[in-house]
Amino acid sequence: MKRLVMKFGGTSVGSADRILRVAGLVERYRAPETVVVVSAMSGVTDRLEEMAHRTSEGADEASIRSFVEHLRRRHLSVAAKIVELGGRDVRDEIEALLGELEKILVGISYVGELTPRSLDYVLSFGERLCAPLLSAALEARGMPSEWFTGYEAGIVTDSCFGRARPLMELTRERVREVLLPRLRGSIPVVTGFIAGDEKGRITTLGRGGSDYSAAILGAVLDADEIWIWSDVDGILTTDPSLVEDAKVIDVLSYTEAMELAYFGAKVLHPKTIEPAMEKGIPVRVRNTFNPDCEGTLIVSEQEKSDSIVKAISVMRDVALLNISGVGMIGVPGVASRVFTALAQQNINILMISQGSSEANISVVVERGDAERAVEALREEFLGANVVRKVEYEEDVAIIAVVGAGMRGTKGVAARVFTAVASADVNVLMIAQGSSEVNISFVVSSADAERAASALHREFINGG
Secondary structure, eight states, X not given: OOEEEEXXXXXXXXXXXXXXXXXXXXXXXXXXXXXXXXXXSTTHHXXXXXXXXXXXXXXXXXXXXXXXXXXXXXXXXXXXXXXXXXXXXOHXXXXXXXXXXXHHHHHHHHHTOOOXXXXXXXXXXXXXXXXXXXXXXXXXXXXXXXXXXXXXHTOEEOSOTTSOOBOHHHHHHHHHHHHHHHHTTOEEEEESSEEEETTOOEEEOOTTTHHHHHHHHHHHTTOSEEEEEESSSSOBSSOTTTOTTOOBOSEEEHHHHHHXXXXXXXXSOTTSHHHHHHHTOOEEEEETTOTTSOOEXXXXXXXXXXXXXXXXXXXXXXXXXXXXXXXXXXXXXXXXHHHHHHHHTTOOEEEEEEOTTSSEEEEEEEGGGHHHHHHHHHHHHTTSSSOOEEXXXXXXXXXXXXXXXXXXXXXXXXXXXXXXXXXXXXXXXXXXOTTOSEEEEEEEGGXXXXXXXXXXXXXXXXX
16 A cells, blocks of 8 residues: 555544554554544534634633633643654644634624634634644654645635535645645645635535545545544444444445435545545545454445345434425426525435325425524415425434345335334335435434334344
């Protein structure tokens, strides 16, 4: 293996000892050319987001100073330990970043408004504070290193703050220009999650987007593999908090991994697989705290497997919207108007189902978008005598049954819904794509655990 991109999540770098452990893993597993992508220290991005909102709602300067001081103590204590071990002293860099953060928070408090652009700016500080620490820790172990923000490394996005998308051609050109000359004698440490638009304004790729950053860098650098280091042994057959005997999946296809990530498997960001898939780059998910475990390997086409279903995913924090009315029957363009109205509000649709009678369309959206979605749809159809009701239900969850072995196998859907019915679970909505890799359905949140357990028994433990 000549070129490797490794990404480490927040729990992997949550303390001085953990950052030093990560440096040891990089030393142990590095390829001749290695790039490291790093998240913020565990909990920091959540605290930054919380503080940004508190500040916009009137938090005073004393609260801001107290918050910044907490971050100062946490990060400078790590920096001091790294210096003791012979690493580069980055304390002045940390102080400069914290001074910048304090100024922006005070500015938000004066204005009393938090825009998506300013929120991206605030959230960027978690990774910007952590990257110099890991870079210095690598140097403490004798590995030359520089750190970069995603934008400095060359990742350029559109200007959709909070959910920015990379401009891949421009990104490829700039990343190769910046990083390739440095790979021969150094290990670049790049902030995950952060990029910049063409004007150089900080953007973020969405929460959890550090995986995506690693995949983007791996794709444009033509890496041999992309490794995602987290705090679990790999991608599991289901959520272990719901089913005790969840197992590590040895190998997944890109398609299976994308479906699982999209429907709530928290190990990977949903967009991670796309850049790797386009280049055919294997992605491996490994555990920082159990590095001897091989983890889960995600590849283009896996060897023939006897497993019909690989995993059962549970996605919470969603809402089910029902758009109904007999006036919808035979009226062209109703579905198009529904999707357009939601798109104009930047609301992502997770699932869609429409009955053949055309009198009802059901969609699933993120729970935080539910009220805006209902308002947008009522406004769209107000007075049109087409839609009679727009309602939503929040207390629901999506269950996704995923496996390439389902393709062409008869009777899978029957087994799925028989198992669910036997667990006394009522299904509220069903969707299945023509790829046949995924059957998804919506149940009450209270029934999610029973449904997942029943399906795990049916397909993973029992067959």
